[in-house]
Amino acid sequence: MQTMPHPDTWLKVLPAGLFCEPGGFFIDPVVPVERAVITHAHADHARPGHDAVLASAETLAIMRVRMGDDRAGRVQQALPPGEVLTQGEVRLWLQPAGHVLGSCQVAMEWRGSRAVVSGDYKRRPDPTCQPFIPVPCDVFVTEATFGLPVFRHPEPEEEVAKLLDSVRLFPERTHVVGCYALGKCQRLIALIREAGWDRPIHLHGALMGVCRAYETLGVPLGDLRPATAAAKADLVGAIVLAPPSAIADRWARRLADPVTCLASGWMRVRQRARVKGVELPLVISDHADWDELCQTLQDVDAPEVWVTHGREEALIRAAEMQGRRGRALRLLGYGDEEEESLPGELPAEPASAPAAEETGTA
Numbered sequence: 001m002q003t004m005p006h007p008d009t010w011l012k013v014l015p016a017g018l019f020c021e022p023g024g025f026f027i028d029p030v031v032p033v034e035r036a037v038i039t040h041a042h043a044d045h046a047r048p049g050h051d052a053v054l055a056s057a058e059t060l061a062i063m064r065v066r067m068g069d070d071r072a073g074r075v076q077q078a079l080p081p082g083e084v085l086t087q088g089e090v091r092l093w094l095q096p097a098g099h100v101l102g103s104c105q106v107a108m109e110w111r112g113s114r115a116v117v118s119g120d121y122k123r124r125p126d127p128t129c130q131p132f133i134p135v136p137c138d139v140f141v142t143e144a145t146f147g148l149p150v151f152r153h154p155e156p157e158e159e160v161a162k163l164l165d166s167v168r169l170f171p172e173r174t175h176v177v178g179c180y181a182l183g184k185c186q187r188l189i190a191l192i193r194e195a196g197w198d199r200p201i202h203l204h205g206a207l208m209g210v211c212r213a214y215e216t217l218g219v220p221l222g223d224l225r226p227a228t229a230a231a232k233a234d235l236v237g238a239i240v241l242a243p244p245s246a247i248a249d250r251w252a253r254r255l256a257d258p259v260t261c262l263a264s265g266w267m268r269v270r271q272r273a274r275v276k277g278v279e280l281p282l283v284i285s286d287h288a289d290w291d292e293l294c295q296t297l298q299d300v301d302a303p304e305v306w307v308t309h310g311r312e313e314a315l316i317r318a319a320e321m322q323g324r325r326g327r328a329l330r331l332l333g334y335g336d337e338e339e340e341s342l343p344g345e346l347p348a349e350p351a352s353a354p355a356a357e358e359t360g361t362a
Protein backbone atom coordinates (compact mmCIF):
# COMPACT_ATOMS: atom_id res chain seq x y z
CA MET A 1 0.00 0.00 0.00
CA GLN A 2 1.24 3.43 -0.94
CA THR A 3 1.09 6.34 1.47
CA MET A 4 -0.19 9.64 0.16
CA PRO A 5 2.61 12.13 -0.44
CA HIS A 6 2.31 15.38 1.48
CA PRO A 7 1.63 18.27 -0.92
CA ASP A 8 4.76 20.12 0.21
CA THR A 9 6.79 17.33 -1.38
CA TRP A 10 5.32 18.08 -4.82
CA LEU A 11 3.92 21.64 -4.71
CA LYS A 12 6.90 23.88 -4.05
CA VAL A 13 7.44 27.54 -3.32
CA LEU A 14 10.19 28.79 -5.67
CA PRO A 15 11.27 32.39 -6.34
CA ALA A 16 9.20 32.37 -9.55
CA GLY A 17 6.09 31.22 -7.65
CA LEU A 18 4.26 27.97 -6.82
CA PHE A 19 5.71 25.07 -8.80
CA CYS A 20 3.93 21.75 -9.31
CA GLU A 21 6.95 19.51 -9.75
CA PRO A 22 5.43 16.27 -11.13
CA GLY A 23 3.35 18.38 -13.53
CA GLY A 24 6.25 20.62 -14.56
CA PHE A 25 4.25 23.87 -14.37
CA PHE A 26 4.08 27.06 -12.31
CA ILE A 27 0.85 28.67 -11.12
CA ASP A 28 0.71 32.46 -11.66
CA PRO A 29 4.50 32.78 -11.87
CA VAL A 30 5.93 36.28 -11.42
CA VAL A 31 8.64 35.85 -14.09
CA PRO A 32 8.44 34.30 -17.58
CA VAL A 33 8.54 30.47 -17.42
CA GLU A 34 8.25 27.53 -19.80
CA ARG A 35 4.85 26.33 -18.55
CA ALA A 36 2.36 28.48 -16.64
CA VAL A 37 -1.17 27.86 -15.40
CA ILE A 38 -2.89 31.23 -14.89
CA THR A 39 -5.78 31.72 -12.45
CA HIS A 40 -6.98 35.06 -13.85
CA ALA A 41 -5.91 38.01 -15.98
CA HIS A 42 -5.07 40.60 -13.27
CA ALA A 43 -1.58 41.97 -13.84
CA ASP A 44 -0.01 40.45 -10.72
CA HIS A 45 -1.15 36.93 -11.63
CA ALA A 46 -0.95 36.99 -15.43
CA ARG A 47 2.51 38.17 -16.42
CA PRO A 48 3.60 38.46 -20.03
CA GLY A 49 6.18 36.35 -21.78
CA HIS A 50 5.51 32.73 -20.76
CA ASP A 51 6.15 30.04 -23.33
CA ALA A 52 3.08 27.80 -22.74
CA VAL A 53 0.03 29.20 -20.93
CA LEU A 54 -2.96 27.20 -19.75
CA ALA A 55 -6.02 29.05 -18.46
CA SER A 56 -9.76 29.44 -19.04
CA ALA A 57 -10.72 30.69 -22.51
CA GLU A 58 -11.93 33.98 -20.98
CA THR A 59 -8.67 34.55 -19.08
CA LEU A 60 -6.67 33.95 -22.26
CA ALA A 61 -8.91 36.32 -24.24
CA ILE A 62 -8.54 39.08 -21.64
CA MET A 63 -4.77 38.51 -21.45
CA ARG A 64 -4.55 38.97 -25.22
CA VAL A 65 -6.54 42.21 -25.03
CA ARG A 66 -4.41 43.59 -22.20
CA MET A 67 -0.91 42.52 -23.20
CA GLY A 68 -1.14 41.74 -26.89
CA ASP A 69 -1.41 38.38 -28.62
CA ASP A 70 2.32 37.64 -28.71
CA ARG A 71 2.98 38.44 -25.05
CA ALA A 72 0.04 36.38 -23.70
CA GLY A 73 1.95 33.12 -24.27
CA ARG A 74 3.56 31.53 -27.33
CA VAL A 75 1.34 28.47 -26.93
CA GLN A 76 -2.07 29.15 -25.39
CA GLN A 77 -4.29 26.33 -24.21
CA ALA A 78 -7.83 26.95 -23.03
CA LEU A 79 -9.19 24.49 -20.48
CA PRO A 80 -12.94 24.61 -19.78
CA PRO A 81 -13.75 24.57 -16.02
CA GLY A 82 -14.29 21.05 -14.71
CA GLU A 83 -12.46 19.32 -17.57
CA VAL A 84 -9.61 17.15 -16.31
CA LEU A 85 -6.24 17.18 -18.07
CA THR A 86 -3.20 15.03 -17.40
CA GLN A 87 -0.12 17.20 -17.26
CA GLY A 88 3.03 15.14 -16.64
CA GLU A 89 2.04 12.86 -13.75
CA VAL A 90 -0.62 15.23 -12.44
CA ARG A 91 -4.37 15.42 -12.92
CA LEU A 92 -5.19 19.08 -13.37
CA TRP A 93 -8.47 20.97 -13.65
CA LEU A 94 -9.93 24.44 -13.19
CA GLN A 95 -12.96 25.50 -11.16
CA PRO A 96 -14.53 29.00 -11.14
CA ALA A 97 -13.25 31.39 -8.46
CA GLY A 98 -15.95 34.11 -8.72
CA HIS A 99 -13.35 36.92 -8.76
CA VAL A 100 -13.50 38.34 -12.33
CA LEU A 101 -14.60 36.95 -15.70
CA GLY A 102 -12.64 33.76 -16.41
CA SER A 103 -11.08 33.54 -12.94
CA CYS A 104 -10.48 29.96 -11.82
CA GLN A 105 -8.98 27.94 -9.03
CA VAL A 106 -6.39 25.35 -10.00
CA ALA A 107 -7.01 21.83 -8.68
CA MET A 108 -4.20 19.25 -8.84
CA GLU A 109 -3.95 15.60 -7.86
CA TRP A 110 -0.81 13.52 -7.59
CA ARG A 111 -0.74 9.99 -6.18
CA GLY A 112 -3.99 10.49 -4.32
CA SER A 113 -3.01 13.84 -2.78
CA ARG A 114 -5.06 16.88 -3.84
CA ALA A 115 -4.11 20.56 -3.65
CA VAL A 116 -6.26 23.50 -4.75
CA VAL A 117 -4.85 26.96 -5.44
CA SER A 118 -7.62 29.54 -5.15
CA GLY A 119 -6.07 32.50 -6.94
CA ASP A 120 -8.10 35.55 -5.92
CA TYR A 121 -11.74 34.79 -5.14
CA LYS A 122 -14.99 35.95 -3.64
CA ARG A 123 -18.21 34.22 -2.64
CA ARG A 124 -20.75 37.00 -3.33
CA PRO A 125 -22.85 36.70 -6.48
CA ASP A 126 -21.37 38.64 -9.41
CA PRO A 127 -23.47 39.03 -12.58
CA THR A 128 -20.30 39.17 -14.70
CA CYS A 129 -18.66 35.86 -13.77
CA GLN A 130 -19.20 32.26 -12.71
CA PRO A 131 -19.59 31.69 -8.94
CA PHE A 132 -16.85 30.10 -6.81
CA ILE A 133 -17.15 26.32 -6.54
CA PRO A 134 -15.57 24.79 -3.41
CA VAL A 135 -13.34 21.79 -4.16
CA PRO A 136 -12.62 19.55 -1.14
CA CYS A 137 -8.86 19.01 -0.89
CA ASP A 138 -5.89 18.07 1.30
CA VAL A 139 -4.24 21.47 1.01
CA PHE A 140 -6.10 24.69 0.18
CA VAL A 141 -3.87 27.52 -1.00
CA THR A 142 -5.76 30.73 -0.37
CA GLU A 143 -5.35 34.48 -0.72
CA ALA A 144 -6.03 36.68 2.32
CA THR A 145 -6.27 40.22 0.93
CA PHE A 146 -9.00 41.09 3.44
CA GLY A 147 -7.97 38.54 6.06
CA LEU A 148 -8.85 40.52 9.15
CA PRO A 149 -12.13 40.36 11.12
CA VAL A 150 -12.59 44.12 10.55
CA PHE A 151 -13.17 43.48 6.85
CA ARG A 152 -16.83 42.68 6.33
CA HIS A 153 -18.05 43.91 2.96
CA PRO A 154 -21.60 45.29 2.77
CA GLU A 155 -23.95 44.13 0.02
CA PRO A 156 -22.80 45.68 -3.28
CA GLU A 157 -26.42 46.52 -4.18
CA GLU A 158 -26.57 48.83 -1.14
CA GLU A 159 -23.41 50.60 -2.26
CA VAL A 160 -24.74 51.09 -5.79
CA ALA A 161 -28.00 52.42 -4.33
CA LYS A 162 -25.91 55.05 -2.50
CA LEU A 163 -24.38 56.08 -5.82
CA LEU A 164 -27.74 56.36 -7.57
CA ASP A 165 -29.24 58.28 -4.62
CA SER A 166 -26.39 60.76 -4.87
CA VAL A 167 -26.91 61.13 -8.63
CA ARG A 168 -30.57 61.97 -7.97
CA LEU A 169 -29.63 64.36 -5.18
CA PHE A 170 -27.06 66.27 -7.27
CA PRO A 171 -28.44 66.23 -10.83
CA GLU A 172 -26.21 69.15 -11.87
CA ARG A 173 -22.98 67.33 -11.01
CA THR A 174 -21.05 64.51 -12.68
CA HIS A 175 -20.39 61.39 -10.62
CA VAL A 176 -16.95 60.02 -11.42
CA VAL A 177 -16.33 56.57 -9.99
CA GLY A 178 -12.81 55.19 -9.69
CA CYS A 179 -12.72 51.49 -10.43
CA TYR A 180 -10.18 49.01 -11.76
CA ALA A 181 -10.18 48.22 -15.43
CA LEU A 182 -10.63 44.47 -15.12
CA GLY A 183 -13.52 43.09 -13.12
CA LYS A 184 -14.57 45.95 -10.85
CA CYS A 185 -15.53 48.22 -13.74
CA GLN A 186 -17.72 45.63 -15.47
CA ARG A 187 -19.29 44.38 -12.23
CA LEU A 188 -20.12 47.95 -11.29
CA ILE A 189 -21.74 48.57 -14.67
CA ALA A 190 -23.78 45.35 -14.35
CA LEU A 191 -24.89 46.32 -10.82
CA ILE A 192 -25.85 49.83 -11.98
CA ARG A 193 -27.89 48.25 -14.82
CA GLU A 194 -29.57 45.83 -12.39
CA ALA A 195 -30.54 48.82 -10.26
CA GLY A 196 -32.49 50.16 -13.23
CA TRP A 197 -30.09 52.73 -14.76
CA ASP A 198 -30.52 52.40 -18.52
CA ARG A 199 -28.95 55.71 -19.55
CA PRO A 200 -25.47 55.72 -21.10
CA ILE A 201 -22.49 55.12 -18.84
CA HIS A 202 -19.39 57.07 -19.84
CA LEU A 203 -15.95 55.53 -19.65
CA HIS A 204 -12.39 56.80 -19.43
CA GLY A 205 -10.48 55.52 -22.47
CA ALA A 206 -8.45 53.06 -20.40
CA LEU A 207 -11.59 51.10 -19.42
CA MET A 208 -13.09 50.56 -22.85
CA GLY A 209 -10.89 47.67 -24.03
CA VAL A 210 -11.75 45.21 -21.26
CA CYS A 211 -15.44 46.23 -21.38
CA ARG A 212 -15.54 45.37 -25.08
CA ALA A 213 -13.81 42.07 -24.31
CA TYR A 214 -16.46 41.24 -21.69
CA GLU A 215 -19.21 41.98 -24.20
CA THR A 216 -17.54 39.79 -26.82
CA LEU A 217 -17.36 37.03 -24.18
CA GLY A 218 -21.11 37.27 -23.58
CA VAL A 219 -21.47 39.80 -20.73
CA PRO A 220 -23.76 42.61 -21.95
CA LEU A 221 -23.03 46.02 -20.40
CA GLY A 222 -25.53 48.31 -22.14
CA ASP A 223 -24.87 51.72 -23.67
CA LEU A 224 -21.21 52.63 -23.04
CA ARG A 225 -19.71 55.84 -24.38
CA PRO A 226 -16.26 57.41 -24.26
CA ALA A 227 -16.17 60.21 -21.68
CA THR A 228 -13.44 62.00 -23.58
CA ALA A 229 -15.58 62.45 -26.67
CA ALA A 230 -18.52 63.84 -24.68
CA ALA A 231 -19.16 67.57 -24.25
CA LYS A 232 -19.03 68.82 -20.68
CA ALA A 233 -22.76 69.62 -20.86
CA ASP A 234 -23.55 66.00 -21.79
CA LEU A 235 -21.82 64.81 -18.63
CA VAL A 236 -24.04 66.83 -16.30
CA GLY A 237 -25.94 64.27 -14.23
CA ALA A 238 -23.95 61.46 -15.84
CA ILE A 239 -22.04 58.54 -14.35
CA VAL A 240 -18.44 58.38 -15.52
CA LEU A 241 -16.16 55.45 -14.70
CA ALA A 242 -12.40 55.97 -14.67
CA PRO A 243 -9.27 54.27 -13.33
CA PRO A 244 -8.62 55.24 -9.69
CA SER A 245 -5.52 57.14 -10.80
CA ALA A 246 -7.64 59.46 -12.97
CA ILE A 247 -10.39 60.52 -10.56
CA ALA A 248 -8.28 63.07 -8.69
CA ASP A 249 -6.20 63.88 -11.73
CA ARG A 250 -6.16 66.70 -14.27
CA TRP A 251 -8.31 64.39 -16.41
CA ALA A 252 -11.31 64.80 -14.07
CA ARG A 253 -11.29 68.59 -14.47
CA ARG A 254 -13.20 68.31 -17.72
CA LEU A 255 -16.20 67.04 -15.71
CA ALA A 256 -19.01 69.22 -14.38
CA ASP A 257 -18.36 69.81 -10.64
CA PRO A 258 -17.52 66.13 -10.13
CA VAL A 259 -18.52 64.04 -7.13
CA THR A 260 -15.47 61.83 -6.61
CA CYS A 261 -16.37 58.21 -5.83
CA LEU A 262 -14.19 55.12 -5.49
CA ALA A 263 -15.29 51.49 -5.55
CA SER A 264 -12.88 49.37 -3.53
CA GLY A 265 -12.84 46.95 -0.62
CA TRP A 266 -10.36 49.35 1.02
CA MET A 267 -13.09 51.99 1.28
CA ARG A 268 -14.09 50.11 4.44
CA VAL A 269 -11.16 51.99 5.96
CA ARG A 270 -12.61 55.49 6.18
CA GLN A 271 -9.23 57.08 6.66
CA ARG A 272 -8.08 55.82 3.27
CA ALA A 273 -11.05 57.46 1.57
CA ARG A 274 -10.37 60.74 3.40
CA VAL A 275 -6.67 60.76 2.55
CA LYS A 276 -7.46 60.17 -1.11
CA GLY A 277 -10.10 62.90 -1.24
CA VAL A 278 -12.95 60.52 -2.02
CA GLU A 279 -16.30 62.17 -1.42
CA LEU A 280 -18.41 59.05 -1.84
CA PRO A 281 -16.62 55.80 -0.91
CA LEU A 282 -18.27 52.63 -2.24
CA VAL A 283 -17.25 49.43 -0.45
CA ILE A 284 -17.34 47.01 -3.36
CA SER A 285 -14.69 44.31 -3.49
CA ASP A 286 -13.90 41.37 -5.74
CA HIS A 287 -12.03 39.65 -2.90
CA ALA A 288 -13.49 37.48 -0.15
CA ASP A 289 -14.06 39.33 3.11
CA TRP A 290 -13.26 37.81 6.51
CA ASP A 291 -16.50 35.80 6.77
CA GLU A 292 -16.16 34.50 3.22
CA LEU A 293 -12.55 33.43 3.84
CA CYS A 294 -13.47 31.56 7.05
CA GLN A 295 -16.54 29.98 5.42
CA THR A 296 -14.44 28.84 2.47
CA LEU A 297 -11.94 27.08 4.73
CA GLN A 298 -14.87 25.12 6.15
CA ASP A 299 -16.37 24.40 2.73
CA VAL A 300 -13.20 22.95 1.20
CA ASP A 301 -12.43 21.28 4.54
CA ALA A 302 -8.70 20.91 3.95
CA PRO A 303 -6.64 19.73 6.93
CA GLU A 304 -3.99 22.19 5.83
CA VAL A 305 -4.27 25.80 4.62
CA TRP A 306 -1.49 27.74 2.92
CA VAL A 307 -1.85 31.50 2.58
CA THR A 308 -0.23 33.10 -0.47
CA HIS A 309 -0.50 36.83 0.25
CA GLY A 310 -2.44 39.38 2.22
CA ARG A 311 -3.16 39.46 5.98
CA GLU A 312 -2.12 35.90 6.66
CA GLU A 313 -1.70 35.85 10.45
CA ALA A 314 -5.34 36.22 11.48
CA LEU A 315 -6.52 33.76 8.85
CA ILE A 316 -3.95 31.19 9.93
CA ARG A 317 -5.18 31.58 13.51
CA ALA A 318 -8.77 31.14 12.33
CA ALA A 319 -7.75 28.00 10.42
CA GLU A 320 -6.08 26.62 13.55
CA MET A 321 -9.24 27.29 15.54
CA GLN A 322 -11.09 25.16 12.98
CA GLY A 323 -8.53 22.41 13.66
CA ARG A 324 -6.45 22.95 10.50
CA ARG A 325 -2.75 23.54 10.08
CA GLY A 326 -1.89 26.96 8.67
CA ARG A 327 1.19 28.06 6.78
CA ALA A 328 2.17 31.49 5.44
CA LEU A 329 3.84 31.19 2.02
CA ARG A 330 4.66 34.91 1.84
CA LEU A 331 4.81 34.82 -1.95
CA LEU A 332 6.33 37.96 -3.38
CA GLY A 333 4.90 39.87 -6.30
CA TYR A 334 1.20 39.48 -5.53
CA GLY A 335 -1.19 41.89 -3.93
CA ASP A 336 0.08 44.85 -5.91
CA GLU A 337 -2.69 44.44 -8.41
CA GLU A 338 -5.36 46.95 -9.23
CA GLU A 339 -7.77 46.05 -6.43
CA GLU A 340 -5.08 46.45 -3.84
CA SER A 341 -3.74 49.85 -4.77
CA LEU A 342 -5.39 53.25 -4.50
CA PRO A 343 -5.63 56.53 -6.44
CA GLY A 344 -2.28 58.12 -6.95
CA GLU A 345 -0.58 54.74 -6.60
CA LEU A 346 -1.30 53.74 -10.17
CA PRO A 347 0.45 55.31 -13.13
CA ALA A 348 -1.81 57.84 -14.84
CA GLU A 349 -2.89 56.83 -18.29
CA PRO A 350 -3.62 59.03 -21.25
CA ALA A 351 -7.34 59.25 -21.96
CA SER A 352 -6.84 57.56 -25.30
CA ALA A 353 -4.69 54.76 -23.88
CA PRO A 354 -5.07 51.48 -25.71
CA ALA A 355 -6.07 48.57 -23.51
CA ALA A 356 -2.58 47.10 -23.72
CA GLU A 357 -1.14 49.96 -21.68
CA GLU A 358 -3.22 49.36 -18.61
CA THR A 359 -1.31 46.39 -17.27
CA GLY A 360 1.11 48.54 -15.31
CA THR A 361 0.49 48.54 -11.57
CA ALA A 362 2.02 50.41 -8.70
Ligand SMILES: [Zn+2]
Binding pocket: 040, 042, 099, 120, 337, 339
Ligand atom coordinates in the same frame (compact mmCIF):
# COMPACT_ATOMS: atom_id res chain seq x y z
ZN1 LIG B 1 -7.15 39.51 -8.88
Ligand SMILES: [Zn+2]
Binding pocket: 042, 044, 045, 120, 334, 335, 337
Ligand atom coordinates in the same frame (compact mmCIF):
# COMPACT_ATOMS: atom_id res chain seq x y z
ZN1 LIG C 1 -4.22 39.20 -6.60
